[in-house]
Amino acid sequence: MTENEEALYPPVDPIRVGLQGCCPRCGRGRLFEGFLKLKPQCSACGLDYDFADAGDGPAVFVMLIMGFLIIGLALWFDARFAPPVWLHALIWVPLATILSLVLLKKFKGIMIALQYRNNASEGRIDRD
Template identity: 60%
Template sequence: MSEDRAFYPPVDPVQAGLKGRCPRCGEGRLFKGFLAVGDSCSNCGLDYGFADAGDGPAAFVILIIGFIVVGLALWMEVTYGPPLWLQFVLWTPLTLVLSLTALRLIKGVLLTLQYANKAREGRLDGPQ
């Protein structure tokens, strides 16, 4: 990521990420599809080449949504004891909807935080 010399008012990275907006100007779109990151900001021209969240969003989604859904399923099993088919019908759609929604939100937040903190790929220093 090259040094950013343009002046833009500070943008809250969490808020910009949740809205799917550019981490520099807070106006342009971050995503060109549901989860695909765009090439650059349509407003300020920031190149999104630096943006690589890797598997981070998926790991957070698995931990957060898994905790919620498994906890609710266990509570329902202990409290009401519904048949297995009902558990499947209830929790499968809920898991899919929550996971897809959370994946986009968390990916946006991680990418904007990556820009705000000037995070870069790790490098090993050679012998000096």
């Protein structure tokens, strides 16, 4: 951020704005147009979202967290109650699907906000 941008837009908490799906510069405009599709720019401050490229990062974090959570809960549930397999499928498949979709949007917002805050970009080789 330049000094002019810092004066106009004081730094916002990237975790908070990422979880809320707000603009990483002003914290007011919306980040997403659809479920996971980014808007072209912020409606409040005009920040162009072309810099944003979360890649596969959010999906990797969600898979790791959900795998740990769902498998742990399923193992505990099986040891405690010994339900039939169909009941496991009835409980864990919808739960994993819904939680994964919710977490994916939240983590994508956080990754983009952190990318803006740290001025992160794709690595390039300088050839002088």
